Amino acid sequence: MTRMQPIVDFILELDKLKAVTRATRPLGLDRYENSAEHSWQIAMLAVSLEPFAPGEVDIDRVVHLLLVHDIGEIDTGDTIVYAEDGWEARKAAERAAAARIFGLLPGAGGAQLLALWQEFEDAATPEARFAHAVDRAMPALLNLANAGQSWREHGITHARVVARIGPPIRAGCPALWSYLEARLDQANRAGWFGARDGAAAATRISQEP
């Protein structure tokens, strides 16, 4: 029992990720999605996108990266990708959180999970770049199926979306960006983005540099 208890403590700590809410709503639901169900969905998206992954990508490791990548949010909460100020401070706080939470797991297990979390953050391996592409694409895919829900709620323009998610998606999964770029153009013509100077953007999201 003494060797099992730290694992139980760890998995119960992870339960808190179910309470971390994101900017995107699940399709057809009034509530916002949480980071736990998001992590499941992007793991499934990575598996589904395997035919479009660059040849050297190990999908099993991508899945592990995606399962752990948001766990730091248990202490910090989710931050919409379009927030510009304070990014470094938030990342440092997430890093401290990840060290605390994965530190609950004894032996090599916690260190391995923290290394996966850091690999995602560094975005320096093909797996981490593919994982970033998948993570950035998913809320866009939900918005494209939901009349631009979070873009409109937060006053995010088409140009801003393209500038923010285009480079990482293109870097990690070029075919996915080719698809999304065309869909985002269609959505722009449909008026599914925030206005350039939307009040929501001014109050909820800090100014771009």
Place this chain on the structure above:
Amino acid sequence: MTRMQPIVDFILELDKLKAVTRATRPLGLDRYENSAEHSWQIAMLAVSLEPFAPGEVDIDRVVHLLLVHDIGEIDTGDTIVYAEDGWEARKAAERAAAARIFGLLPGAGGAQLLALWQEFEDAATPEARFAHAVDRAMPALLNLANAGQSWREHGITHARVVARIGPPIRAGCPALWSYLEARLDQANRAGWFGARDGAAAATRISQEP
């Protein structure tokens, strides 16, 4: 774009798993958990339990089994494990649902995911047995941290829990059952289970054979 669209259709269909609710509540939240966030949590539990997995178990495949195992519930909803009647009919409905949903994915991808789903159902490989152990243990671990919440809400007795989850957990991960058996005994002494003839059991859960 034409090759990418079926993958997008598939991942948006999977979004519906976020709306499938289970009998267990996340710790500290008023709502019930959904099968999407549950799938993420048990994938993390499997990874964390790797030191206690039987030697031949491939944890990467366990993670894949757990990520897909509840997807049939998109059409059928979740059924508490203590429901006894109609199990075969529900399983047939879930099988049809899995075939429909994984059939959205073109090429080999959908067939591979359906094969994983079926492998979990069959529980004939060490990976599937380990996955079952993890899946059955997680709601018990949440209940043990939550004063027996779903056991009490549904009037499930200690004997019934032991009879239902003991064999699959022991078969897939003996060390996990040794731990849980002792914790369940403690919980029984604490009064965290339903009474033998609880009204909730009589109305919501069918009779044991």
